[in-house]
Amino acid sequence: MENKGITSREDDYSKWYNEIVLRAGLADYSPVKGCMVIKPYGFGIWERMKEQLDKMFKETGHVNAYFPLFIPKSFLSREADHVEGFAKECAVVTHHRLMNNPDGEGVVVDPSAKLEEELIVRPTSETIIWNTYRDWINSYRDLPLLINQWANVVRWEMRTRMFLRTAEFLWQEGHTAHATKNEAIDESRMILDLYAKFAEEWMAMPVIKGIKTANERFAGADETFTIEALMQDGKALQSGTSHFLGQNFAKAFDVTFLNENQKRDHVWATSWGVSTRLMGGLIMTHSDDQGLIIPPRLAPLQVVIVPVPKPNEVINTFVNGIMEELKARGIRVKYDMDKKKRPGFKYNQYELQGVPVRLAIGKRDLENNQVEIARRDTKEKYNQPTEGLTDHIEQLLVDIQNSLFERAKAYRDEHIxxxxxxxxxxxxxxxxxxxxxxxxxxxxxxxxxxxxxxxxxxxxxxxxxxxxxxxxxxxxxxxxxxxxxxxxx
RNA sequence: CGGGGUGUAGCGCAGCUCGGUUAGCGCGUCUGGUUUGGGACCAGAAGGCCGCAGGUUCGAAUCCUGCCACCCCGACCA
Structure with missing residues (x-):
């Protein structure tokens, strides 16, 4: 019995969360405090999020670019609020070379390789980007400039938690420049809507769109918009933010343009981001004491087929037919042909990993021309005729996606x-x-x-x-x- | 940075109080067999700088000192 189940949410919510992350194969601890290894299964979910968000950004006119990891230390101090907001948690590069330890084992920092100007590892990229935009923007014809980047950033947090707060995390950061204040505000509001749509339609995570108070505002922003979600333990999770930056960075980095009236003016800016923190939100919105629950649209694996009691020629042939049909509909499906593990073990494993739909197929099913379907979210289990199975599963995935959202929304609404x-x-x-x-x-x-x-x-x-x-x-x-x-x- | 906890096999742990053969158990892994509709069973095997460094001792996983790491709870934060 021991070692099999996971800690229940009621017993110890933090422990439950950590166990889900580790045992569902989402991530591992790393040798460095606050950093994590995102494992293929976890990264698969992130990739799906990324793919969809990227598509939505492109559809709204944004393009991707990449700015450097290292930022001259002096850049950060250009905007007063910004520096105050991030200075406390910046990793700083001071040297560029190691050498063999003259006094013994290992390597040490070569003192002669001290950098002229120290570099900070980006905690966010406003400064380096606005320093660059100065050269890119000259006239109103260069505007709006709508750029996004997918990157890693580092914030040296005192206290970390898998996905929710790690020293290094992955995110996207959009940075846009506009000719008018209203246009920039519209952009930040549009992105907020985009984030909310993504959270609700893809993650099945209901969010509340709102404005941050001055106190909670992004350092350097005039206005911060946020989507807030509610986790199962009653705590809120800031899940994405979109900032109207006013002309703060334009002024700090002297980014001006010639407007249509031949007048020089500072540009108006926005920035916005969501991060791997969303993974934490996903876990804590849906999962239960049996493990992870992933909404079908983001699940790396949507359907798993388990042969009962183990694969054989007849079952394989039968399953291959089903697989082909499902794949033809774009459904991500796997047939678990492992002969060593028994069905019960597999059931538990896939439940732990949150695969939305499980099909079990054995002799009994072949005889009756049916399959056993188990849905992860409700634990419901029933027999379904093979006739029209693909349509049924396609619809089932949609139903699960909706039902997860409705369930989360009902919980959230009850807790306002x-x-x-x-x-x-x-x-x-x-x-x-x-x-x-x-x-x-x-x-x-x-x-x-x-x-x-x-x-x-x-x-x-x-x-x-x-x-x-x-x-x-x-x-x-x-x-x-x-x-x-x-x-x- | 404060408080608490933990470091022993791939994973989870016992042993430590009160030093004494060859450091144990469960899971997993490997071999063979029997099984098979919700985490199978039997037999056998492999697998350890007991977190690191020093000290006490005839003898240290166990006692002492120092250090390190990670987790949890706070302060800080997306």
């Missing part, structure tokens, strides 16, 4: 609790957790005070928050709308 007093606020946070919708007086001071008292932060001011007269739960000052609080990852 409106409160009107601070006592209620604390009570809900303690007993129920999740998002708390409450009035706030709009000051950073109050926000920080509430954080200090409860650990909850303002996740966002929802874009669709209705105008509503109310009083701040802490200070009693007037407030025009409710904001969402939560404890966050």
């Amino acid at each position: 609790t409106p409160v009107d007093t601070f006592d209620e606020f604390k009570e809900v946070l303690e007993s129920k957790s999740g998002f708390i919708s409450a009035h706030w007086d709009g000051t950073t001071e109050t926000e920080l005070k509430i954080k200090e008292l409860t650990k909850a932060t303002i996740r966002c001011i929802p874009l669709d928050a209705p105008e509503e007269e109310g009083k701040c739960i802490l200070t009693g000052q007037p407030s025009g709308k409710r904001v969402l609080f939560a404890k966050a990852y």
Whole structure:
């Protein structure tokens, strides 16, 4: 019995999460603290996310490019807020050579190879990109400039967690330049919608679109838009952000253009990103105590076929027919022909790995011209006639995708609790957790005070928050709308 | 950086309090056989700088000192 099951969410949520990541084969720890090895299965999911997002970026007029990993240290200090936001967590390259240790074993840093100017490993690329854009942008004809890059970045976090917060992570960062303020704002809003659409339609992860408070805003932005998701333990996950950068970086890096009226002006900017953190969100949105659950659209493997009790000529022939039909529909399917492992073992393994649909095929099924279908999300199991099987499975995958979203949305909606007093606020946070919708007086001071008292932060001011007269739960000052609080990852 | 925990076979652990043969168990792996509709069983085998360094001792996984790493909880953050 021991070693087989995984820790339940109720027993220890963090442990459950780590075990899913490790045992489903998504990632491994690395020798360096805070770094992780993303294994083929985990990377397969990320690749699917990447593929879809990339397509959506291209469809909206963006192109990919690549900017360097190393950034001159001085670049970071050009924008005051930006430097303050990131300085604390930058990895710095100081030397460019190692040498044999003159005093013994191993290698040491060669002191004579000290760099003239130290380099930082990008925590994000605004600075190097805007330094480059200065040369690329001269006139309104060069605008808008719509560039994305897929890259790794490094932020030296004190405390790390697989996928959710690692020292190095993979992401995409879009950086755009526009002639007008409104155009830049529209861009950042459009990307926010794109992210929300992706999260909901592909990850089956419901999100709330909103605006960050000044306190939670990206360092260097005038406005930060966010999509916020709710995890099964009641904590919120900032899942993607899109920033309207105003003219801050244009001014810091002197990026100007000649407008149609022959006047020189600073360009307007946006930046936006989602990262491998989404993998963490995916896991914590859907998975259960049996393991991972992956929505069909992102699953590297959508259907697995298990021969019962083991492969043989008759079953193989039968399965090959099914495989061909499924593949012809673009369904990602695998036939597990391992003779050593018994069906029960395989069932558990694929459940752990979150494969959406499992077909089991044995003698009984061949005789009755049927297959046994098990769906991962509901654990439902039933026999299905071979006739029309491909159509059935295709539809089933769609149903699973939808049902995962609906389930997550129902959970999320149940966990948005409106409160009107601070006592209620604390009570809900303690007993129920999740998002708390409450009035706030709009000051950073109050926000920080509430954080200090409860650990909850303002996740966002929802874009669709209705105008509503109310009083701040802490200070009693007037407030025009409710904001969402939560404890966050 | 504070608090807690853990480092022993590929993985999970016991042994350590109270030093003493050849360091054990489960899972996995390999061999052979019997099995086979939800993690099979039997027999055999391989696999270890007991985290690192020093010390105490006739003798250290075990005691002492120092160090390192990782995990969890905080502070900080996407």
